[in-house]
Amino acid sequence: MVKNREPYQQAYYPPIPTASTRFMRQFLVWQFIRFWIINFKIFKLLMKSHR
Secondary structure (H helix, E strand, C coil): CCCCCCCCCHHHCCCCCCHHHHHHHHCHHHHHHHHHHHHHHHHHHHHHHCC
């Protein structure tokens, strides 16, 4: 079975983040908020496991 192996197809390149995605990745206030949301989710999971 022969597969089509053309070089430099779009599938070989990773997706490029949008400008808003790059901004949110560097925005420290948003990172701080996400940090606490993730910690709260982990805390809830731990509390459920201790019942």
